[in-house]
Amino acid sequence: MFKNIRYIFLVFLITACKQGQQGPDVSKIRTAPLETALSSDLPKIRKVMDHPDQHGVQVVFSRVNYNESGEPVLEDFYYHANDSVYFYPASTVKFPVAILAMERLKEKKWMDRNTRFYFEEDTVVTTVGEEVKKIFAVSDNVAFNRLFEFLGTDYINNKMEEKELVPFRLSHRLSTTDAANITTRPIVAYKNDSTLVQLFSSYNKEPQPLQIKQVLKGKGYMKDSVLVEGPMDFSLKNYYPVKTQHNTMKRLIFPELYPKKQQFNLRDEDRKFLLYAMKATPAEAGYDQEEYPDSFDRFFMYGDTTTTIPKHIEIYNKVGYAYGTLTDCAYIKDKENKVEFILTATVLVNENAIFNDGNYDYKETGHPFLAELGRQVYQNELALKK
Numbered sequence: 001m002f003k004n005i006r007y008i009f010l011v012f013l014i015t016a017c018k019q020g021q022q023g024p025d026v027s028k029i030r031t032a033p034l035e036t037a038l039s040s041d042l043p044k045i046r047k048v049m050d051h052p053d054q055h056g057v058q059v060v061f062s063r064v065n066y067n068e069s070g071e072p073v074l075e076d077f078y079y080h081a082n083d084s085v086y087f088y089p090a091s092t093v094k095f096p097v098a099i100l101a102m103e104r105l106k107e108k109k110w111m112d113r114n115t116r117f118y119f120e121e122d123t124v125v126t127t128v129g130e131e132v133k134k135i136f137a138v139s140d141n142v143a144f145n146r147l148f149e150f151l152g153t154d155y156i157n158n159k160m161e162e163k164e165l166v167p168f169r170l171s172h173r174l175s176t177t178d179a180a181n182i183t184t185r186p187i188v189a190y191k192n193d194s195t196l197v198q199l200f201s202s203y204n205k206e207p208q209p210l211q212i213k214q215v216l217k218g219k220g221y222m223k224d225s226v227l228v229e230g231p232m233d234f235s236l237k238n239y240y241p242v243k244t245q246h247n248t249m250k251r252l253i254f255p256e257l258y259p260k261k262q263q264f265n266l267r268d269e270d271r272k273f274l275l276y277a278m279k280a281t282p283a284e285a286g287y288d289q290e291e292y293p294d295s296f297d298r299f300f301m302y303g304d305t306t307t308t309i310p311k312h313i314e315i316y317n318k319v320g321y322a323y324g325t326l327t328d329c330a331y332i333k334d335k336e337n338k339v340e341f342i343l344t345a346t347v348l349v350n351e352n353a354i355f356n357d358g359n360y361d362y363k364e365t366g367h368p369f370l371a372e373l374g375r376q377v378y379q380n381e382l383a384l385k386k
Helices: 002-021 026-031 033-038 043-049 090-108 128-138 141-151 153-162 242-253 268-279 362-385
Strands: 058-066 072-079 117-119 187-190 196-199 220-223 226-229 313-322 325-334 339-348
Touching (some): 026 033, 033 043, 033 058, 033 072, 033 362, 090 141, 090 325, 268 313, 339 362
Antiparallel strands (some): 313 325, 325 339
8 A cells, every 4th residue: 555655646746747847838828928928926027917907007919920921920919908098108109200200301302311400599410310319229308309390290190190000199299398389490401511491390289188098197296396186187198009009110110011001101221220220229329338238228028137138139119118107119039049029018117106206116116027028928939939
């Protein structure tokens, strides 16, 4: 009898060991990749996902494969992605504005990304190309505001609607006193060394309050260093849901999947420039690596580190963070292992529910969550390939 018990115990032990050595459930990864990643028991995931509604988690994921003809095939998955539930998009709105600035250059024909221009009553001479580089390298607000003046909200909003990249609404500049001014500033551009052309200011439509959920946020907010009790009203702010962000990335990375009218109308060299600007590290763009490490504004996979990103991992992305909301929209490609995917996610980490006080849980909660989410998705896709 003792021998039988020992035999049963050994069989149980061997079986348990084999189960412990098994990799992730490939069938579940294939059919439910977001649920698999978000159900991880790692503390960086659990700290947010134990209360997903409190943290406003929304995620979109596209698995990228190729058919026998070498054409990309995208498979989409969603977690709580809801256009009617508002979150503040912050600097993610710079992404479509950078692309549309390049599109407008092609429309004007005589301009290109190296055409110099300046604003009237301003001493800074710049180019669209320079401002786009700043936007992707260090998320420069002044660079964004210059392109905002170059385009105007009516042009931007109409173009996004034409391409069926909706819902979307750009209504204001970022981090400036005249953020909501609907009139843009006149621009003077150098047609050549001796000829100047004035681009007149535009008068744009007044934004209307958004009629969606959760535009009133928190239990209080700071205004002029004074705490105002009651929720902060975001109804006149910029609006860029995760699905629209995700589709913007799709249009840029895989334009061949869409009819012409939905594609960005870019010169080939300008599209290549945009992709390089998105992928380049701050150091490659000319910034100090000590101040701006490789992981700067790379929330997925590397956002909680200062490590050097391996050369075979390419990340094309645009992040945003403000008022306690962190968002990243990224196309990630592992050239060695042939893993490709597009991932967009947003998370709110404002534990005290006071907005505009600068007291947010980015480092403690937000960055670790998005970094681990990116790692989980990447590792799971890697397991599928293997």
